[in-house]
Amino acid sequence: MLAALLALACGGAQAQSKFITVASTTSTEQSGLFKHLLPIYTQKSGVEVRVVAVGTGQALDMGRKGDADVVFVHDPVAEKKYMDDGFGVNYHLVMYNDFILIGPKADPAKAGGKDVLAGLQKVKAAQASFVSRADKSGTHAAEVRLWSLAGVDIAKDKGPWYKETGSGMGPALNTASAMNGYILADRGTWLNFKNRGELTILVEGDNKLFNQYGIMLVNPAKHPHVKKDLGDAFIAWVISPEGQRAIADYKIGGEQLFFPNAR
Amino acid sequence: MNPLLDAFAGALALIASGDRALLQIVLLSLGVSLAAVVLATLIGLPLGAAVAVARFPGRQAVLVVMNALMGLPPVVVGLVVYLLLSRAGPLGPLGLLFTPPAMVIAQTLLIFPIIAALARQAVEDAWAEYEEQLRSLGAHGIGAALTLVWDIRYSLFTAVLAGMGRALAEVGAVMIVGGNIDGVTRVMTTTIALETSKGDLPLALSLGLILITLVLALNAAAQMVKEAARKRYG
Amino acid sequence: MSAILPLRLTDVSFAAGGRTIIDRVSFELSAGPSTIVLGANGAGKSVLLRLMHGLLAPSGGQVAWLGANAARARWMQAMVFQRPVMLRRSALANITYALALAEVPSADREKLAREALRDVGLADMAERPARVLSGGEQQRLALARAWALHPEVLFLDEPTASLDPAATREIETVIKAFDASGTKVVMVTHNLGQARRLGDEVLFVHQGRVAELTPIDTFFSQPASAEASAFIKGENPWA
Secondary structure, rough: OOHHHHHOOOOOOOOOOEEEEEEEHHHHHHHOHHHHHHHHHHHHHOOOOOOOOOOHHHHHHHHHHHHEEEEEEEEEEHHHHHHHHHEEEEEEEEEEEEEEEEEEEOOOOOOEEOOHHHHHHHHHHHHHEEEEEOOOOOHHHHHHHHHHHHOOOOOOOOOOOOOOOOOOOHHHHHHHHOOOEEEEEEEEHHHHHHOOEEEEEEOOOOOHHHHEEEEEOOOOOOOOOHHHHHHHHHHHHOOOOOHHHHHHEEEOOOEEEEEEOOO | OHHHHHHHHHHHHHHOOHHHHHHHHHHHHHHHHHHHHHHHHHHHHHHHHHHHHHOOHEEEEEHHHHHHHHHOOOOHHHHHHHHHOOOOOOOHHOOOOOOHHHHHHHHHHHHHHHHHHHHHHHHHHHHHHHHHHHHHHHOOHHHHHHHHHHHHHHHHHHHHHHHHHHHHHOOHHHHHHHHOOOOOOOHHHHHHHHHHHHOOOOHHHHHHHHHHHHHHHHHHHHHHHHHHHHHHOO | OOOOOOEEEEEEEEOOOOOOEEEEEEEOOOOOOEEEEEOOOOHHHHHHHHHHHHHOOEEEEEEEEOOOHHHHHHHEEEEEOOOOOOOOOHHHHHHHHHHHHOOOOOOHHHHHHHHHHHOOOOOOHOOOOOHHHHHHHHHHHHHHHOOOOOOEEEEEEEOOOOOOOHHHHHHHHHHHHHHOOOEEEEOOOOOOOHHHHOEEEEEEOOEEEEEEEHHHHHHHHOOHHHHHHHHHHHHHOOO
């Protein structure tokens, strides 16, 4: 009876013996990209791609511990350290999307416009509620870098107006929506986000909001069990013209989300 | 419109649509939690019965620990199991992380204390009633405990149900050790968490209603079994 | 014939929770007369009964079966309590359970169990769930269960205290039948009329000590101890 129960439990996870584990981020998953992209790859290669979606920090950590075969995140600074420390090989740029500054339609801090740095300075000046993910994610790292470029040492200068939720993009957006606050988000999660309340895009298109994605194989020298061949095949496909086209084809409401830039 | 009514309508629509993905998620939830309950009962029930009947130095401390473990935070259990099953951890070579068996292991560890503690209470109460007579007849030790456990099996069923309810409802443990992988380790609770964080609250609510209904149905069925048994055996 | 009796208690004491409940008692029970244990509430009768049966271990002194078959003493005695404790099984199954514990061969168990049920007048209740029987029926079932092993000694702790007069009479009939067939009856009761109906001798317990062990008629007409006198009068103020 126990065997039957376990078989039932694994029912969905069919005995598809060929699979790889990819550590990626919640924002990428919540954008819906994987639901679009992965079936195409599985159809073509017969290999199942299992994505574990966590924060960028945790995804890179999974790579360090060897709990994944491939890491696919968007934090170039953290990725470089990871690669320099020897935890990854076969690194490639994949695509970029952008961040946007979101806030209440009424925009009490007058942060809207074309310049994200100016917008952030205005939010701080007005001490308007700002929601930060504060979770070592790529988005969080980008947010902190933008504050720094705007001349704000956010770790020192934050006040009660700066709300650190320690959560993923979706929950942070929920919080911002509930308190009508400002937040930096990735476009993919925003387009899929349904609980917008009074929130709208206030700043976009500033090239400082560029969000670059990288993919790398977990170093088999450090973790011999890593599925090197299957992992490399997946990476090769993602950066191939076919894979890049599949990425570009992903649209929400007719809008393209990710811009392939593999070299 | 009323979000709760929306959720009801949504739930019915979901069920009626016979969505294959939803069915897979529900079956996986049931499978994982059922397997965990079976294992937890195999471990926890004898343990609880033994502690109920035995007398040994430090017994009071054991009781305190058993009762306290009922409140183990799922996310902590998940974290501990994750560290054990991670490739960097002691059981890494088993390659169990991010699979349904890992979820079963985590849930088993989470709920066996509940079953053990509740079983201990039920057996201890019954032992007070049965002890003299059983010993007079010549039963003692494990034999007496087993006779007792079999006799009060329908009360013990309640302890098992409590464990089942906890397993079906938790999200912290299965999220961490399962990874919420689409089509592989995604269960009802992790799906609800995901849809909530995507801001799709109506869908999350609908799934929540389905989950609650499932648990209600399980409990109703169990209650009927108990009633039937009570009528038969007194 | 007598395989385990006589039963000798030598300087037996029992203490619990800092209190001495049984205080250095010595006496001997032999085969034949049915013994009624009498005494005021709290005198220690029930504890004494359990010490004799072996449910309690004495804190001092010795409880010894002196018969030829003393090694089998555990299986040659049985006890019926004030409230019968039945398993959630049929009446028959409760008896076969006891027989199984005594390692009676499985081929014989059902036959012996049905005989015992017949002997107490419960033959047509064999398949009914034991717990749905009335109080009196359950107590008769407890007696049948004790009887099925044909024990040499039957201990009873106020077996009819919770029963109505009709059920009480039924139980007394069964006990008398067991006594007649050679089983030694040792019974605690508060019912003096019952004592006279069923007993041959009285073991009178007062504050944890055995004050007398005398034939029943002597006990009621010429009690040897002042405590016994007071007890009889107390229980029967109109005597």
